[in-house]
Amino acid sequence: MTQEIHPQVVQLKRSLLQRLESMERSGMTHLKKYPVIKVKIPSSATQTIRASLPRPKGPLPLPPFSPLNTASKPSTHQPEKTAKKSPALEKIEQLELSADPRCRALALVARDVSACRRCKELAETRTQTVFGVGNPYSKLVFCGEAPGADEDRQGEPFVGRAGQLLTDIIEKGMKIRRQDVYILNILRCRPPGNRNPLPIEAAHCREYLERQLRIIQPQYICCLGAVAAQNLLQNDAPIGHLRGVLHDLHGIKVLCTYHPAYLLRNPSAKRYVWDDIKILMAEMGLKI
Numbered sequence: 001m002t003q004e005i006h007p008q009v010v011q012l013k014r015s016l017l018q019r020l021e022s023m024e025r026s027g028m029t030h031l032k033k034y035p036v037i038k039v040k041i042p043s044s045a046t047q048t049i050r051a052s053l054p055r056p057k058g059p060l061p062l063p064p065f066s067p068l069n070t071a072s073k074p075s076t077h078q079p080e081k082t083a084k085k086s087p088a089l090e091k092i093e094q095l096e097l098s099a100d101p102r103c104r105a106l107a108l109v110a111r112d113v114s115a116c117r118r119c120k121e122l123a124e125t126r127t128q129t130v131f132g133v134g135n136p137y138s139k140l141v142f143c144g145e146a147p148g149a150d151e152d153r154q155g156e157p158f159v160g161r162a163g164q165l166l167t168d169i170i171e172k173g174m175k176i177r178r179q180d181v182y183i184l185n186i187l188r189c190r191p192p193g194n195r196n197p198l199p200i201e202a203a204h205c206r207e208y209l210e211r212q213l214r215i216i217q218p219q220y221i222c223c224l225g226a227v228a229a230q231n232l233l234q235n236d237a238p239i240g241h242l243r244g245v246l247h248d249l250h251g252i253k254v255l256c257t258y259h260p261a262y263l264l265r266n267p268s269a270k271r272y273v274w275d276d277i278k279i280l281m282a283e284m285g286l287k288i
């Protein structure tokens with residue numbers, strides 16, 4: 001009986017091998033190499049299988065990684081059409097290539113986040129997930145509520161006008177470089193129309209937040225706005241009551257203050273934020 005290997009099996013095998021080779025080049029040593037399994041499909045069954053398998057237009061949906069290095073692909077063939085990588089995916093790949101253990105640990109979480117569809121509406125409407133950015137060894141983490149339109153487009157938290165104001169608070173106010181702190185949100189997907197996160201969405205995303213914080217091990221968290229403060233502290237008090245004092249979250253000192261977007265609408269509240277930031281700076285031993 002004549003047998004042939006199904007083309008999709010060949011393509012899947014090639015993608016998996018490229019991915020494993022790439023991970024080895026980036027320094028990963030703990031993955032086990034499994035023997036290649038030759039799968040042969042009887043020709044009589046091939047037509048049936050072809051008909052039943054969906055034909056992907058772009059790259060194969062599996063494995064969930066894009067090949068990092070396509071230099072070894074044969075040049076005599078038509079180049080495969082690959083979808084343009086999102087900024088979020090590029091950031092994940094940078095983390096995966098890092099030799100730093102915390103970056104690699106964060107990459108694993110970011111991969112899970114990028115495939116997450118726990119919040120159906122958010123997963124269907126997002127451009128990409130927005131994981132977090134900054135120094136994974138920072139003792140200070142800033143936590144907002146959720147990505148907005150700019151963040152959804154760029155794959156990074158706090159990049160719009162509110163993000164610029166946060167940068168000013170960090171760099172002009174605290175005299176720290178933005179890249180020396182870590183910035184994340186309660187949610188990793190944009191709620192449509194910038195509505196507030198639903199409690200169930202915050203609960204869904206809590207696991208990722210906690211995994212990020214366990215890796216970064218900050219000593220201080222600055223919560224920006226009521227939604228971030230209430231969700232992180234599991235406290236429904238208004239932000240006016242939560243701000244101005246330090247809270248304890250499993251040994252992490254948490255300071256809550258107004259969200260930069262609120263300050264854009266209410267510039268007079270900047271003095272309260274500065275009062276809060278000074279409390280944080282004093283606690284951190286920073287010169288005011």
Ligand code: SF4
Nearest residue numbers: 116119188189204205
């Ligand atoms: S917000 Fe969080 S839990 Fe919800 S779909 Fe996005 S990554 Fe998943």
